[in-house]
Amino acid sequence: MTSSAIANDSLNSQKYTLSAEIIQESIVAYIAELLEIEPHQVNVKARFNEYGLDSLSSVSLISHLENLIGQDLSPTLLYDLPSIEVLSQRLASGTTKLEIAL
Numbered sequence: 683m684t685s686s687a688i689a690n691d692s693l694n695s696q697k698y699t700l701s702a703e704i705i706q707e708s709i710v711a712y713i714a715e716l717l718e719i720e721p722h723q724v725n726v727k728a729r730f731n732e733y734g735l736d737s738l739s740s741v742s743l744i745s746h747l748e749n750l751i752g753q754d755l756s757p758t759l760l761y762d763l764p765s766i767e768v769l770s771q772r773l774a775s776g777t778t779k780l781e782i783a784l
Contacts, residue, residue: 700751706770712746713766726766735760747773 706726713733714721725732735743740760748755751773756762763769 700774702770702774705747705750705773706766708750709743709747709766709770712743716743724766726770728766729764730760730766731764 710721710724710726713724713735716735716739717724717733730740741757744755744757744759747759759769763772
């Protein structure tokens with residue numbers, strides 16, 4: 683195997699992660715466009731249900747996030763992690779499952 687092929691294999695096997703800030707900006711832009719408001723009007727600390735997202739909008743947002751981060755997400759994620767801020771941080775950390783302390 684040539685050094686070029688080894689370098690390409692190495693690049694292809696690396697996992698790229700997005701920062702919480704980039705994920706948050708993407709969600710804000712998506713919700714702003716959906717609601718036809720300016721991005722600065724979207725409060726990242728507000729609960730998703732405050733935006734009046736219906737089930738179709740929620741599924742559409744989840745699909746957008748799946749494409750953005752490259753992994754399958756639970757359709758209930760917007761209910762489990764109820765704000766843009768919390769969801770962005772969790773997605774950036776690579777942890778999307780709720781952990782329950784016993």
